[in-house]
Amino acid sequence: MRFRLVRYFTVASLGVFGLVAGSLVYFEHQQGESFKQMKEEQSAFFGEVQQGFAERQDASARRDLLAIHEAGNVNLTRLFANALWSSDFQPFVARAQAIDVHQCRAMPDVPDASGRMTPPPEKKACFSEVGRQIMAIPGFAELDAKVYDAMKKSTVFKIKVFDLRGITIYSSEHAQIGEDKMTNAGWRGAALDGVAQSELTHRDTFSAFEGVVEDRDLISSYLPVLEPGSAKIVGVFEVYSDVTPFLQQIEATSAQIREVAEANQRRVEAAGVAGLAAIDEASNRQLAVVGGLLALLFVALLLIVRRADRIIVEQERDREHTHQQLTQSEKMASLGQMVAGVAHQLNTPLAFSQNNVLMVKDALQSMQYPMKVATRMSEILRDVDGDHVTLKVVRLKQNLDQLENGSVDVSMLQEMLTDVLDGINQMSELVVNLRDFTRLDRASTTRADLNKSLRTVAYIAKTVISKDIQVAEELTELPAVECNVSQLNQVFLNLINNAAQAIDGAGRIVVRTETDGNTVRVSVADTGKGIPKDVLPHIFDLYYTTKPAGEGTGLGLAIARDIVREHGGDIEVRTEVGVGTTFTVVLPACEAQTLPLAA
Amino acid sequence: MKKNGRILCVDDEPNIVRSLQWLLQREFEVHTASDGQAALALVGANDFDVVISDQRMPVMSGVELLREVRRLSPRTMRILLTGYSDMQAVVRSVNESEVFRFINKPWNISELPKIVAQAVKIARTQPAQAPIEEDGEMAAALADEASILVLDDNPGMAEAVTEAVGNGAKVAYTGNLAEAVGILNNEPISVIVSETRVGSIDATRLVRLMKSRHPEIVTIMLSDESDFETVTTLINQGQIYRFVPKPVRPGYLKLIVASALRKHVSLKQEPGLAGRHEVEATPAAVAASLVSDVQSVASQVAARNPGLAAGFLGSIGAGLRRLFGATAH
Numbered sequence: 016m017r018f019r020l021v022r023y024f025t026v027a028s029l030g031v032f033g034l035v036a037g038s039l040v041y042f043e044h045q046q047g048e049s050f051k052q053m054k055e056e057q058s059a060f061f062g063e064v065q066q067g068f069a070e071r072q073d074a075s076a077r078r079d080l081l082a083i084h085e086a087g088n089v090n091l092t093r094l095f096a097n098a099l100w101s102s103d104f105q106p107f108v109a110r111a112q113a114i115d116v117h118q119c120r121a122m123p124d125v126p127d128a129s130g131r132m133t134p135p136p137e138k139k140a141c142f143s144e145v146g147r148q149i150m151a152i153p154g155f156a157e158l159d160a161k162v163y164d165a166m167k168k169s170t171v172f173k174i175k176v177f178d179l180r181g182i183t184i185y186s187s188e189h190a191q192i193g194e195d196k197m198t199n200a201g202w203r204g205a206a207l208d209g210v211a212q213s214e215l216t217h218r219d220t221f222s223a224f225e226g227v228v229e230d231r232d233l234i235s236s237y238l239p240v241l242e243p244g245s246a247k248i249v250g251v252f253e254v255y256s257d258v259t260p261f262l263q264q265i266e267a268t269s270a271q272i273r274e275v276a277e278a279n280q281r282r283v284e285a286a287g288v289a290g291l292a293a294i295d296e297a298s299n300r301q302l303a304v305v306g307g308l309l310a311l312l313f314v315a316l317l318l319i320v321r322r323a324d325r326i327i328v329e330q331e332r333d334r335e336h337t338h339q340q341l342t343q344s345e346k347m348a349s350l351g352q353m354v355a356g357v358a359h360q361l362n363t364p365l366a367f368s369q370n371n372v373l374m375v376k377d378a379l380q381s382m383q384y385p386m387k388v389a390t391r392m393s394e395i396l397r398d399v400d401g402d403h404v405t406l407k408v409v410r411l412k413q414n415l416d417q418l419e420n421g422s423v424d425v426s427m428l429q430e431m432l433t434d435v436l437d438g439i440n441q442m443s444e445l446v447v448n449l450r451d452f453t454r455l456d457r458a459s460t461t462r463a464d465l466n467k468s469l470r471t472v473a474y475i476a477k478t479v480i481s482k483d484i485q486v487a488e489e490l491t492e493l494p495a496v497e498c499n500v501s502q503l504n505q506v507f508l509n510l511i512n513n514a515a516q517a518i519d520g521a522g523r524i525v526v527r528t529e530t531d532g533n534t535v536r537v538s539v540a541d542t543g544k545g546i547p548k549d550v551l552p553h554i555f556d557l558y559y560t561t562k563p564a565g566e567g568t569g570l571g572l573a574i575a576r577d578i579v580r581e582h583g584g585d586i587e588v589r590t591e592v593g594v595g596t597t598f599t600v601v602l603p604a605c606e607a608q609t610l611p612l613a614a
Numbered sequence: 615m616k617k618n619g620r621i622l623c624v625d626d627e628p629n630i631v632r633s634l635q636w637l638l639q640r641e642f643e644v645h646t647a648s649d650g651q652a653a654l655a656l657v658g659a660n661d662f663d664v665v666i667s668d669q670r671m672p673v674m675s676g677v678e679l680l681r682e683v684r685r686l687s688p689r690t691m692r693i694l695l696t697g698y699s700d701m702q703a704v705v706r707s708v709n710e711s712e713v714f715r716f717i718n719k720p721w722n723i724s725e726l727p728k729i730v731a732q733a734v735k736i737a738r739t740q741p742a743q744a745p746i747e748e749d750g751e752m753a754a755a756l757a758d759e760a761s762i763l764v765l766d767d768n769p770g771m772a773e774a775v776t777e778a779v780g781n782g783a784k785v786a787y788t789g790n791l792a793e794a795v796g797i798l799n800n801e802p803i804s805v806i807v808s809e810t811r812v813g814s815i816d817a818t819r820l821v822r823l824m825k826s827r828h829p830e831i832v833t834i835m836l837s838d839e840s841d842f843e844t845v846t847t848l849i850n851q852g853q854i855y856r857f858v859p860k861p862v863r864p865g866y867l868k869l870i871v872a873s874a875l876r877k878h879v880s881l882k883q884e885p886g887l888a889g890r891h892e893v894e895a896t897p898a899a900v901a902a903s904l905v906s907d908v909q910s911v912a913s914q915v916a917a918r919n920p921g922l923a924a925g926f927l928g929s930i931g932a933g934l935r936r937l938f939g940a941t942a943h
Contacts, residue, residue, distance in 0.1 A: 355698070358697075359670070359697050359698040362698070362719045362720065363627050363630060363697055363719065364629070365719075365720050366630060366633070366697060366719040366720035366721065367627070367629040367632070367633035369720045369723075370633040370634075370636075370721070370723055371633055371636070373723045374633075374636055374637060374723065427636065430632075431633075431636060434629050434633065437629060438629060481672075482626065482670060483672050483673060521672075
């Protein structure tokens with residue numbers, strides 16, 4: 016199969032370029048993805064940090080707020096206690112302490128809907144009754160008025176006072192007086208541990224000193240009341256102070272921070288997206304450039320390969336052309352050699368035949384006068400009746416030399432003409448052999464008797480080769496061979512010529528044929544100088560020759576082998592330096608031809 | 615009828631030998647042989663005037679046979695007959711066999727007997743000379759007289775010849791035919807060493823005509839490329855002494871130039887010897903074409919060197935007249 020350079024190159028390089036481009040795209044994509052992921056992670060992290068920061072800021076503001084207000088409430092309570100405890104609350108508390116709450120406390124709590132233990136309404140009512148008894152204590156109204164005055168126009172919305180039993184003995188919201196706070200964690204912390212407890216709560220509605228307020232943020236603090244001048248806890252205050260404006264400020268700040276954080280986040284995300292887009296674009300551009308370069312490389316390589324292919328084809332054509340020319344010149348050379356040989360061969364019979372014919376012609380010319388005389392004599396003799404004739408020989412004597420010249424030996428003339436016939440036979444033999452050799456009048460392949468061919472070839476060869484070389488034929492009967500006779504003749508002539516050239520001086524060439532029924536073997540053996548070992552492997556190589564430049568083309572044996580192989584045969588060679596060489600052409604015999612022979 | 619000559623015809627083709635015998639037996643005593651050995655045996659036993667031999671024969675070629683004949687019987691004239699354009703054979707027939715004529719087959723039946731008759735006459739009337747030994751020794755005695763004309767496009771050939779002869783002879787060189795004519799006219803030349811073509815003009819004509827007018831001049835032809843026809847003509851019409859295909863090895867050049875000089879000496883001392891080298895007449899048309907070529911070369915040379923124009927052309931004209939007689943005008 017022919018090697019299609021351009022096609023194979025195109026397919027292979029396009030395939031590889033495709034793979035390269037594909038893997039580049041894949042890796043670029045991978046890189047883009049991981050970059051994107053990294054960006055997203057970064058962005059998420061950044062978001063979290065911002066978020067956390069905002070949240071922490073909010074929480075710390077609230078904590079600060081609580082702490083500040085608690086401290087404020089503590090001071091407030093101190094002031095309040097210092098101002099009112101000894102004068103107003105201590106006696107009132109002492110009296111309220113006298114009211115028994117045991118029967119109310121003894122009432123069990125019940126679980127509410129959510130399962131928490133809450134005091135039942137009768138218990139609440141019981142404590143409300145306690146409250147009513149407390150409010151009924153004289154001086155309550157004055158105390159209440161004092162508290163109201165003290166707290167009026169402040170941020171304190173409500174004040175409660177608990178005794179050490181946990182009973183609400185005063186509340187600016189009167190309905191809450193008498194309530195039991197013993198289980199309340201804030202009260203317990205302040206009353207039992209002396210620790211102020213504060214919490215930030217939101218109330219949708221709240222009963223403040225100056226009426227009910229709505230939607231307020233409040234800080235409630237349970238504060239231990241210390242007996243002035245000592246560290247003895249004597250009661251617990253609960254103070255509700257309004258922090259709504261602070262909290263609003265905090266929330267506003269937090270919102271602002273969140274907004275900034277979100278804006279930052281958005282910016283980061285946008286930057287990330289822009290970055291990704293830029294990277295994508297860059298990588299696309301990169302891919303496009305690499306793809307373009309690959310395409311350029313492919314086109315350049317394709318051009319080079321196509322040019323190379325054209326050059327190869329041209330060289331092949333040139334080589335083919337040169338080969339044909341050389342083959343032709345080899346043919347012409349061997350033809351020329353053959354023509355020279357034939358011309359010489361023709362020259363010999365031509366020379367003696369011409370010589371003899373011209374001599375016979377001259378002889379006939381010289382016989383003309385004697386013949387005329389003889390004819391005249393015969394006429395005279397016919398007309399004479401007697402036995403004697405008298406001739407006047409004066410004129411004949413004058414022409415005696417002509418008569419003498421005409422006394423030609425006729426048998427010699429006959430011999431001459433016999434030689435001429437011999438010459439003509441030689442020439443026609445040559446013509447027949449020439450015709451048989453070329454076989455131009457035959458179809459290109461035919462069933463042929465190779466013995467006949469070899470006789471012709473040997474005859475032709477003998478005209479060329481030295482007379483010191485004897486050419487012997489040892490031919491055995493052969494089956495027919497399907498062949499191009501003219502071509503095989505060329506092969507045999509080449510082998511015999513080679514054999515002759517291998518012989519210096521005198522020698523012998525034997526042309527032998529053998530057969531085993533299936534193959535025909537034609538061997539040409541010479542007593543020449545043989546083929547040296549280093550030459551032997553090359554004898555069938557194209558253009559290999561041991562002859563001086565200009566004398567041999569090195570094609571003879573190469574062509575001979577080509578011809579024999581085209582006939583389905585082969586050439587074998589056996590050689591011994593100094594002894595001689597035998598070339599054997601082995602050809603397949605015609606099977607069909609052997610059948611009638613066998614029948 | 616008296617047979618005036620004993621001749622030997624040799625050819626391995628019996629028909630050829632018979633034909634030659636029929637053709638020649640009327641005038642000559644014809645002997646025949648079918649191979650070289652038989653021929654040599656006959657030459658040893660008989661005194662032949664002429665031996666005619668075919669070139670292409672088994673065992674011993676015609677050239678080899680005639681070389682032996684020349685050795686065995688120097689007075690016998692040798693004619694080579696061939697039907698094959700074998701360049702090597704014709705060169706060897708000059709150099710080894712020194713044949714009188716080289717005749718192609720088929721021969722001319724009216725010419726061949728005349729050539730044989732001429733050869734017989736020469737063999738019988740002209741003294742024979744023992745073959746000149748090619749030993750390369752220059753004869754000192756002739757040093758002052760001998761001069762060699764080298765006619766070649768390449769001056770290197772003159773140098774080679776000068777080197778070969780040493781002090782043995784003067785060497786004149788020219789690369790054109792007109793100058794050659796001038797030199798030949800002005801000084802006695804012993805040996806001409808010439809290329810077959812000089813300045814793309816056929817120089818063999820000059821050599822042939824010189825030999826026909828001045829048989830004592832010995833000619834050596836050196837050639838780059840030559841054909842069978844040219845050499846045959848040089849033998850028959852120029853009786854050249856040697857024909858050497860170029861390149862020539864210096865040793866061989868020395869050998870043949872020395873032997874040519876001695877040949878010239880012997881031809882001069884005994885003018886009768888030259889008769890053995892009688893040439894076939896060069897056709898008048900060839901002489902005329904040579905004269906016109908020489909004149910055109912002379913006018914070209916004159917045109918290049920105006921200074922010597924008048925005298926030079928005049929001397930060439932005179933030279934042509936003197937050298938070739940009536941053919942010049």
